[in-house]
Amino acid sequence: MTTAPIxxxxVDDHPIFLAGVASALETMPGVRLVGQAGSGAEAVAQHRRLRPDVTLMDLQLPDMHGSEAIAAIRNETPEARVIVLTTYEGNVQAAQAIRAGAVGYMLKSAVRHELQETIMTVHSGRRxxxxxxxxALAEQMYMSALTPREVEVLQLAAMGNTNQKIGDRLGLSEGTIKTHMKNVLAKMQANDRTHAVLLGIQRGIIGMDAGGRLPPGLRF
Structure with a gap:
């Protein structure tokens, strides 16, 4: 009896990367690409229509974060198996995706060597x-999470704003901003503001674009 292909x-909004993955999937025995989507909404609709065994999901989509698309898919199909394919190794991005229901997480740079094994592993019911x-996720368990306000302060500090300017932007006193920044440094175990920004980028607290570049205005 012939085994049905996986x-x-x-799901990715970059045609060149989509074409590359499609080409790689064509060479994998027992695997068949049945659909493509370039946005979160399209991904949810395509998953509903096609009911694929495995979904490969980028995190940076034009209409929503990939984690939102994963959550929407899993809400409709709790047994859906989603693998995140991303340029982001940051543990915050990973944690969001895993909380949303992703069962696989790998970097796009590893597609050539690890994609087939990852698909097979996830399809078999494992992570x-x-x-x-x-x-990084294990390490994060031992660290206090930043509050939404502390994340906001860190992001504004990364754009080169002084405590006073951050306070003006948020409608808070300079002293309050200093307290928030002190908490950020302590929770992130950072030596100073620059170190905190670097750690924020590494951990996905401060996002980058799909090409791995800092957003406009972000500097350190």
């Missing part, structure tokens, strides 16, 4: 998380 839905991401 059907795959690919497969990038080792460095798993270590």
């Amino acid at each position: 059907t795959v839905l690919m 497969r998380i990038l080792p460095s991401v798993a270590c």
Whole structure:
């Protein structure tokens, strides 16, 4: 009896990357690409229509974050198996995706060497998380999470704003901003503001674009 191929839905808004993954999937025995989507809304609709065995999901989509699309898919189909394919190794991005229901997490740079094994592993009902991401997530368990306000302060500090300017922007006193920044440094175990920004980028607290570049205005 012939075993049915593992059907795959690919979600990414970069045509060149989509074409590359499609080409790679064509060479994998027992795997068949059945659909592609370029946005979160399209991903949810395509998943509803195609019911793929495995979905490959980018995190940076034009209409919503990939984690939102994962959550929407899992809300409709709790047994859906989603693998995140991203340029982001940050543990905050990974944590969001895993909380949303992703069962696989890998970097786009590892597609050529790890995609087939990851698809097979996830299809068999197991998880497969990038080792460095798993270590970062484990480390995060022992760290206090930043509050939404502290994240906001860190992001504004990364744009080169002084405490006074951040306070003016948020309608808070300079002293309050200093307290928030002190808490940020303590929670992140950072030596100074610059170190905190670097850690924020590494951990996905401060986002980058799909090409791995800092957003406009962000500097350190």
